[in-house]
Amino acid sequence: MLPEPSMSAIDRVAEAARSAADGIVGQSGANGQPKSNGRATNAKLEQLKQFIDYPKEGENIATTEHGVPVANNTAWLKGGARGPMLLEDQVAREKVHQFDHERIPERVVHARGAAAHGTFKVTKPLGRNVTAANVLNDTSKETPVFLRFSTVQGPRGSADTVRDVRGFAVKFYTDEGNWDIVGNDVPVFFVADSHRFIDLIHAVKPEPQLEIPTGQSAHPSFWDWISLSPESAHMNMWQMSPYGIPRYYHTMRGHGVNTYRLVGEDGSSRYVKFHFFPEVGCQSLNWDEALKIQGQNPDFHRTVLAEMIDAGKFPRWKFAVQIMEEDDEDTHSWDPLDSTKVWPAAKYPFIEVGELELNANPTNYFAETENVAFCTSHIVPGIDFSDDPLLQGRNFSYSDTQLSRLGGPNWHQIPINRPVCPMATFNRDGAMPMKIPKGANYFPNSEGNATNLAPTFNKADTLTNPEALPGQIWHDSAKRLASGESRQGFSSYPEDLARLNRLKALKLRTNGPKFANYFEQAQIFWNSVQDHERASIKEAAIFELSKVPDEEVRKRIVHLYRHINPDLAKAVADEFRLNVPTDAAIPISQETYPELSLHYENVRTIRQKRIAIIKLDGTPESEIETIKKRFESGDALVFIIDHRGLDAMRSTLFDATFLPLTNEESYRVARSHGRVKHWIRESTGHLKPLLINGSYGLSLVKQVITNEAEGIKAAVGDDIVSSFGVITSAAEAASSQKLVDAFVEAVA
């Protein structure tokens, strides 16, 4: 879809060969074209190089999987040229065999995704007494990361811009092992207990009879479930809000969602939540754009991610934590172990720790993006679990699912999943091992292998202290960790289970009583977002419920929404000619948390925006150059679109448009070109900045934009006018500083 001239197939092969010869990895372009703008390397990319398989000099002869050269790779062995095919053909059979098995089960959720390599750097260390984790303290380190974005509901082949929650899963290849934050783009979840997750997913996934719908939650079983599950009220607000349709991956937040624990070297422990804030601020699509892009470019998000990295405009996020002292946990109307709740930033500020940058595309989608396996249970010393019941269940599920998805217990040996730090484990064998382990495979052993399995354990200990059995050593090491005396390797935090009378509790299949505070934060979310976000929630809920014919379900949603906000309930009720129940009133919170709004970060930047310049016959180059340079120097991506290529392009795919119209010829082309006129109407309809200059431009605007934006029509004149995002001036040339500034301001 990119309008820039693309390489020929021969160029591509030649460039691929050059890249491979240079050992460049992670730098294939958006359309599979290898580019070389990605970052040089990092420890993980270096490690991956040894696995990259590209024919070298003298290796360009096709062989079987076992190295035997193949003379003819184009036809099956037959009895005579037209005769029956022979089963004997081991070459053809091998090819078909491999093909028959070249797919693995897609992820049961988050099947559709895209990923990139990058680096994480600490900018403000948390301090070793807050967390012993090197990765959160050492400012001299660049930790390699691999980040996979995803949608939840749709299959691998579904569209990118559907309304859905987005996954935000980061693997940090730290020098103390792999640490995974398997998060989403919103900070809360539908359910608080992992036991409920399976029902949620069954309800939201395509319905069993006809496997409908694809990539949508707008269907009866999902809303039936929502209407009966008040704990999801808060999450439902986020999902229906503009957060549900992010503009790009690089304009999304990332949140760990679950409550974890930070453990200091002094043995202290605190609760923690992990967050990523996009450098360029949060941005969303509007629904009309999202719908159109699903058809115009179903791969929109993944295309733009790869394109930004190829162009060297690396997406970045600020990484921050919220920290809560354990003593605080009982002081709220909600429970900090409940993942359907946020922690208000006014009380628990976002503490900046570092910056994550994505700077290299994968070399091979299947080997990296598809084979990467994230697990919430992957933590490193200094980080530990809380008793969050969603997290605890996840800790089982992720490693379990990889067994069937990746075909056995050795998935940690797949290149993308390997740690970059030294590793030694006695867990071995099973299907498809990719290493040849040597030596003892048990502990304790007299070879001295992997003695750090027990920190103080060595041969001398066994001889001089026969009582130093591994169990005792583990216990001692936990005690030493708690006292801050020493730490080596990961020890579980010796949590005092008697705290808050936990040990006096009965064994129950339930959660803390405050988990039942379902509506307060849904109300606060509604209060905290801007008018247009509230409008989106109403519209999204109405759209989705229009696909749910059962009136009982709609009534239950109105009832549920009445617990969140009366206006919301009324808007939905009116649409479906229902009444808002009067007996549903509960106290409505008036509180606001500004950080819940899409606009919290309030970033004004043109960085990583995609600007279209429509070049008509007769448009002088000079008109285009000034704008192009200005945007490129601000790290935006500029696409020059010849009007003859407009059939393949749509305004929805860009953030702003410049249409230079300074002479009669270009005016004539524009006026008679349906797509140009449609572009103007559509992009202004989406309130996107549109710069049209010159007296011809002004005439076109007046013709094309009529009733919908009377404001623009009334306002245009000789001076620079910026109204509804349309910037016009009859007098000013596109090279005028004033005009360019006005456009840049509108885009930011």
Ligand code: HDD
């Ligand atoms: Fe999950 C994948 C995020 C609850 C079970 N989940 C998966 C991925 C993300 C999340 C981003 C894709 C990872 C990737 O890119 O490979 N999941 C979440 C969040 C949750 C959550 C933020 C709530 C806080 N998940 C959750 C629960 C369970 C699962 C409660 C099971 C009890 N999730 C899975 C899974 C998946 C998965 C079935 C599918 C593929 C995979 O794990 O590797 O195990």
